[in-house]
Each structure stands twice: as C-alpha cells, then as structure tokens.
Amino acid sequence: MAKKKKSMSETADIVFAEESAPIVEAVEEKQVSQDLATRLSKMCERPEVLGFILRDATTATINLKEPEKIVDYALLTSQALESSQEISQIFNLGDFESTLIEGKNMKTLCFVLDENRVNIFMEKDLDHADILNIVRQ
Amino acid sequence: MSNQVYAFALDSTLREIKHVCPDVTSIFVFEENAQTIAKDDDTTQETISKTVDAFQTIKAKSETAGGLEAVTIQGSEGRVSIASINNFYLATVTSKEADEKFVDSLTRILIPTVVKLVDQIQPARRRSGEPTMAAELELAEESIQEPIQEPVEYAYQEEAVEETEYPEQSEEEMPTVEETVAEELVESVKEVQADNFEENGLVLPEPPVTQVIVESLGRLQFKSDTVRIDNSIIEQWKDLYGDRIIEEVELDALNGKTIRCKFSPIKDSKYQGKGVIQIPDKIQAAMETSKGKLVMVKPVVE
Numbered sequence: 305m306a307k308k309k310k311s312m313s314e315t316a317d318i319v320f321a322e323e324s325a326p327i328v329e330a331v332e333e334k335q336v337s338q339d340l341a342t343r344l345s346k347m348c349e350r351p352e353v354l355g356f357i358l359r360d361a362t363t364a365t366i367n368l369k370e371p372e373k374i375v376d377y378a379l380l381t382s383q384a385l386e387s388s389q390e391i392s393q394i395f396n397l398g399d400f401e402s403t404l405i406e407g408k409n410m411k412t413l414c415f416v417l418d419e420n421r422v423n424i425f426m427e428k429d430l431d432h433a434d435i436l437n438i439v440r441q
Numbered sequence: 442m443s444n445q446v447y448a449f450a451l452d453s454t455l456r457e458i459k460h461v462c463p464d465v466t467s468i469f470v471f472e473e474n475a476q477t478i479a480k481d482d483d484t485t486q487e488t489i490s491k492t493v494d495a496f497q498t499i500k501a502k503s504e505t506a507g508g509l510e511a512v513t514i515q516g517s518e519g520r521v522s523i524a525s526i527n528n529f530y531l532a533t534v535t536s537k538e539a540d541e542k543f544v545d546s547l548t549r550i551l552i553p554t555v556v557k558l559v560d561q562i563q564p565a566r567r568r569s570g571e572p573t574m575a576a577e578l579e580l581a582e583e584s585i586q587e588p589i590q591e592p593v594e595y596a597y598q599e600e601a602v603e604e605t606e607y608p609e610q611s612e613e614e615m616p617t618v619e620e621t622v623a624e625e626l627v628e629s630v631k632e633v634q635a636d637n638f639e640e641n642g643l644v645l646p647e648p649p650v651t652q653v654i655v656e657s658l659g660r661l662q663f664k665s666d667t668v669r670i671d672n673s674i675i676e677q678w679k680d681l682y683g684d685r686i687i688e689e690v691e692l693d694a695l696n697g698k699t700i701r702c703k704f705s706p707i708k709d710s711k712y713q714g715k716g717v718i719q720i721p722d723k724i725q726a727a728m729e730t731s732k733g734k735l736v737m738v739k740p741v742v743e
Contacts, residue, residue, distance in 0.1 A: 376505035383502045387495040388514045394491050395467065395534045397516025404513040405499065407506020 337420055341365045343439060344424070353435070354410060354425040357381055361419065368425070377412075380405070381423035384414050404432055444478055446559055447529070451479035454555045458547060464539030466519065470529050470552070478529060492532060496523050524549065527556040649681065650693075650739045653718040655725065657732045664703075668692065669719035670738060672706040678740045685742060692720075693737040694728040701741060 337360045344356045348367050355368030357378060368374055388403040402415035406428065413424045413432045417440060424435060447470075455468050459481055467488070469480035475493045477486065496512065503509040511524040520541065523532045531552050535544055651674050658669065670690065678687055690704045707719055718738055725731055 373505055376502075380499075380502040380505055384499050384512075387499045388512075390495045391492055391514055391521050392516045394488055394495075395516075395521055396518065397514065397521065398518030398537075399516060401515040401517060403515070404511075405503060405506060405509065406511040406513075407503055407509055409507030412506065 337363075337365075337418075340417065340420055340422065340439070344422070347424070347435065347438065350430075352427040352430040354427065356425065357423040359421040359423075377423070377425060381412060381414050381421075384412065384423075385416075385421060388414070402436060444472070444476070447556065448479050450555050450559050451552070454551060455479055455481050458551065462535075462539065462544055462547065464536045465533060465544060466536055467534035468532065468548070470526075470531050472529055489532075492521075492523075496530070496532075522548075526552050527560075529556065648739045648742050649677065650737050651677075651716075652735055653716050653738050655730055655732055655734050655736055656712065656717045656719045657725070658719040658721045665721045665723045667703040667705055668721070668724065668738075669707045670704050671712065671714065671716055671718065673714050674716070674738070675704075675706050682740070682742060687740045687742060689741040690738050691741055692718075692724075692728060693739075694730045695735060696729055698728045698730075700724060700728055 337358070341358050344358060344365075345367055347353050348355060348369070354370065355366070355377070357368075358365040366374060368377065384403050384405050389400050392398075392400045400416065402413060405412040405414070409428070411426055411428050411430075411432060413422075413426070413436060415422055415436065422439065424432075424439070426432065426435065451470050455470070458468060459465050467481060467484045469484050469489050470478040471489065471493055472478055475490075475497065477489050477493075480486075480489060499512055500509045509525065511522065513523075514521040517537070519534060519536045520539070521532065521534050522545070523530055526549070529552075531548060533544060533548050535541070653671065653674070668690065688703060689701055692700045692702065702724060707713065707717070712719070718736065720728075720730070720736075728736065730736055
C-alpha cells in the first residue's frame with residue numbers, strides 16, 4: 305500500500321511538477337479511491353459482507369452480492385447520509401463520522417473517508433466497528 | 442391504552458436516565474406517527490420534530506433492509522442513537538465522553554421494561570384509543586354480585602391493585618411522592634384510569650364469566666343450537682355492554698369441553714333469578730354434562 309502511494313506521488317511530481325498542485329491533488333485522491341475500492345473488494349470476500357458502494361466526486365464503485373438491489377441500496381445510503389448530517393447538525397455533533405442503519409435483515413455502515421462516501425452492507429451479526437477500523441487503516 | 446400512561450411512565454424514566462448518565466444530553470421517545478410520547482426537559486419540540494422528520498426519510502428508504510430497527514449517527518463531539526422499542530422510537534443523544542455500552546444497556550433495557558410494565562398493568566389491547574377499563578373499575582368496586590357468579594373477569598383488576606401496594610387507599614389518598622419509577626408508573630396508570638372514567642363514562646370490560654346450573658330443555662320445543670339463560674345474567678351483560686349486540690355465548694363445562702352457541706332468555710318465570718341455564722340435550726351430550734351440573738357461561742363480545 306505505502307509503495308503504491310509513493311509511486312503515485314512520484315508520478316504526479318514528474319507529470320505536473322509543483323505548478324499544478326490542484327491536479328496533483330486530484331490524482332492522489334483518485335489513487336486513494338482506488339486503494340479504498342481494493343480494500344473494500346477484499347472485505348467483500350467475507351461471507352458476512354453483502355457489498356459496498358463507494359462514491360467519490362465523479363465516480364461510483366459498486367460491488368454487491370445482490371446486484372438487483374442496487375437502486376434500493378443507493379437510495380437508502382444517499383438518504384441516510386443526508387439525513388444523518390442533518391441530525392448531526394441539529395444536535396451539534398461536530399464533524400460527521402459515520403452512520404449505522406440497522407434493519408431487521410441487515411445493517412449498513414455509511415461514512416466519509418478522504419472525500420469518499422463509503423457504504424458497506426453487512427449481515428446483522430458482523431461487528432461493524434471492526435469493519436470500520438479495517439477500512440480506515 | 443392512552444399514550445398518556447406511557448408518557449407519565451417514560452417521562453420519569455427519561456429523567457432518571459439523565460440523572461444516572463449526565464453524558465446523555467438529550468433523550469426522547471416518539472411514536473411511529475411522529476407524535477412525541479416523552480422527552481427530557483432540555484429538548485425542545487422543534488428539535489424533536491426536525492429529528493423525527495430526518496429519521497422518517499431514512500425509514501422510508503429502509504424497506505430493503507427489512508424495516509428499520511435503529512440508526513446510530515456518530516459525530517466528532519457526540520452520538521445520536523434512534524432505536525425501535527416496543528412500537529416506539531427512543532432517541533438518545535450523548536456527548537463523546539459517554540460510555541456507549543453503558544448508555545445503550547441502560548436505555549435499551551430500562552425503556553422496554555417500563556413499557557412492558559405499563560402493558561402489564563394495563564393490557565396492550567387498550568393501546569391506541571381502545572376502550573379503557575373504567576367499567577372494570579366500577580365493577581370491581583361492586584362488592585355484591587350474583588352468588589353464583591365467579592369474579593374471573595376481575596382477576597386482573599385485583600392483581601393490579603395488589604401491585605400498587607396501596608390496597609386500602611382510595612384514588613384521592615394515593616401518595617404523590619415519587620420514590621421509584623415503578624411507583625410513579627402505577628400512580629400514573631391509576632390517574633389515567635380515573636381520568637378516562639370521568640371523560641368517557643362506561644366502557645367495554647372483559648366478558649364476565651358466570652357459573653350456572655344446567656337444566657334440560659327437552660328435545661322438541663327448542664332449537665337444538667340455542668341455550669336459554671337466566672334473564673338477570675343477560676341484563677348484567679346489557680348493563681356492561683350497552684347497545685352492543687351479543688348473539689352468542691361460550692359454555693365451558695368443568696371437564697374442559699367448550700361450546701359456542703346462540704342464546705335467548707329463559708321464559709319460564711320459575712327459573713328467573715335462579716342462575717340456571719337451559720341447554721338442549723344435544724348440546725348437553727356434546728359437552729358431556731347433564732341436568733344439575735355446573736357450567737361456565739360468558740358472552741361472546743366481538
């Protein structure tokens with residue numbers, strides 16, 4: 305992982321040098337996004353993880369074990385993030401960190417990481433705190 | 442049952458939770474229809490309304506998760522948890538210093554326990570504006586019943602009075618000192634019962650069970666699916682249920698056989714007020730009972 309980041313940083317320096325800082329930043333973000341997607345995809349190999357939706361400013365990476373539910377999941381997570389931020393403001397919770405939505409059949413963990421909106425769907429018994437720690441590492 | 446009862450009970454409970462956990466900055470309970478049931482003193486109705494609105498939008502999209510049970514929002518300075526508890530939703534806001542496990546354990550055990558306790562004191566069927574037990578109260582106060590009548594329908598009422606620990610005291614003499622949540626709860630229930638009695642007048646009680654003596658009807662003179670009941674018993678039912686039409690009764694023999702059938706009043710004046718029931722032979726045979734034996738009869742109120 306660290307090696308990958310270094311490689312991207314070197315590439316950015318070579319291509320854009322210092323006079324084009326915003327573009328370098330964008331490229332780095334893209335790389336973070338890809339790393340995150342890779343980590344999430346690995347996590348999806350666990351049977352208790354039902355899938356994830358990862359969104360950055362321009363793209364979305366989706367990996368669901370039940371692809372037919374993509375619209376439902378997308379609507380749920382989108383609304384959950386929006387409403388959670390609203391509730392967070394009402395009670396002055398400071399910076400929004402995460403939302404856990406527990407349903408009867410499954411639960412969804414939504415959080416923001418480096419400008420990426422991450423939504424992980426999992427079975428109810430799975431320890432979501434553990435998942436959150438792994439992803440944030 | 443009126444939400445007032447829950448409100449009284451839960452208000453006290455929320456206060457106690459805030460005393461025990463000062464890190465709980467806001468706590469309230471609301472219903473599916475967004476009505477606030479109980480809240481702490483520091484939380485405004487406007488705050489609750491905004492929160493419930495936001496929560497409802499998540500809930501509306503959560504069908505795919507099989508229905509929403511809980512939402513937990515973590516911020517850098519605190520946490521909001523909204524959880525479904527016995528038809529209600531409990532919202533708890535805690536500061537970042539709060540011991541999450543302790544708060545969760547406390548709220549998710551205490552609130553359901555209180556709700557369950559209220560349900561036990563007044564059966565759950567009385568929720569949502571269903572008839573209250575004013576008439577049962579009234580009946581429980583009547584010391585003299587028909588000698589053959591068993592007070593089965595008042596068993597719950599007696600139990601409730603025992604639970605209050607004030608069996609000798611009247612409503613007016615009830616102590617108002619709030620010593621424990623349970624005591625407050627019982628007191629609240631009694632207050633609401635009294636209020637409902639004053640506001641609503643006579644309401645629907647549990648069907649009374651009356652013990653009667655079997656008399657034969659003969660084979661030819663009556664419909665084989667209809668029993669005749671002492672008119673005084675039918676009058677009691679009318680007093681209890683007013684204009685509600687009762688078409689059938691349930692008969693329970695002492696051997697456990699139960700039969701549901703139509704009924705009409707006894708016409709023969711010699712049986713009036715004697716606590717008897719005239720049963721066609723066919724039904725007697727089905728119940729394995731006979732003349733002179735005892736059966737229990739209760740109206741079928743639907």
